[in-house]
Amino acid sequence: SQKIEQNSEALNIQEGKTATLTCNYTNYSPAYLQWYRQDPGRGPVFLLLIRENEKEKRKERLKVTFDTTLKQSLFHITASQPADSATYLCALDEGSSNTGKLIFGQGTTLQVKP
Amino acid sequence: SQTIHQWPATLVQPVGSPLSLECTVEGTSNPNLYWYRQAAGRGLQLLFYSVGIGQISSEVPQNLSASRPQDRQFILSSKKLLLSDSGFYLCAWRLNVGIGELFFGEGSRLTVL
Numbered sequence: 001s002q003k004i005e006q007n008s009e010a011l012n013i014q015e016g017k018t019a020t021l022t023c024n025y026t027n028y029s030p031a032y033l034q035w036y037r038q039d040p041g042r043g044p045v046f047l048l049l050i051r052e053n054e055k056e057k058r059k060e061r062l063k064v065t066f067d068t069t070l071k072q073s074l075f076h077i078t079a080s081q082p083a084d085s086a087t088y089l090c091a092l093d094e095g096s097s098n099t100g101k102l103i104f105g106q107g108t109t110l111q112v113k114p
Numbered sequence: 115s116q117t118i119h120q121w122p123a124t125l126v127q128p129v130g131s132p133l134s135l136e137c138t139v140e141g142t143s144n145p146n147l148y149w150y151r152q153a154a155g156r157g158l159q160l161l162f163y164s165v166g167i168g169q170i171s172s173e174v175p176q177n178l179s180a181s182r183p184q185d186r187q188f189i190l191s192s193k194k195l196l197l198s199d200s201g202f203y204l205c206a207w208r209l210n211v212g213i214g215e216l217f218f219g220e221g222s223r224l225t226v227l
Contacts, residue, residue, distance in 0.1 A: 044216075049213070089158070099165060099171070100163075
């Protein structure tokens with residue numbers, strides 16, 4: 001069956017460290033993968049998109065990698081800050097139709113301690 | 115610029131009562147529209163999507179329905195709510211061409227008692 005999995009356990013790190021979140025998928029062939037941030041009681045907000053032919057994408061303190069052989073994406077936040085505390089969701093789209101449907105993982109909650 | 119409005123933000127309904135959640139998008143034409151549900155501590159589950167007026171695709175069998183009476187209006191309904199319908203409902207839109215991100219509304223928190 002098709003699955004997209006993120007670490008369900010919360011990730012607790014110290015301010016200034018690099019946070020690394022993992023997204024694994026099975027039985028999908030995504031054309032691209034996206035990462036979102038969700039604060040409690042709010043809708044998710046888009047962060048980054050990476051295509052299947054891209055190995056790495058950066059935006060300020062954020063970095064995403066995409067390994068289609070391992071079927072895995074890693075999301076990194078460098079020099080983390082308490083304001084980075086939130087739930088981070090990965091989502092994939094097989095890109096085979098114009099529906100634009102995204103399938104989401106369950107999210108990983110990040111807690112950055114000062 | 116584009117905006118998305120979703121309401122009501124919070125509602126408490128008894129089992130067996132009807133439901134209507136509404137979502138409108140401004141600043142764009144012919145968007146793809148989506149309804150997701152998020153149960154407590156869970157990921158987003160896609161319920162319905164629409165690529166045009168009157169065109170609705172259902173992802174998960176349930177007692178919910180969706181309608182798109184106008185280009186930028188998306189409605190989620192139920193005739194009789196179940197306890198299991200409780201959750202956080204999110205409307206989202208994206209452009210109907212190319213690839214790109216979803217833009218989410220602020221969500222509607224439904225509690226069925």
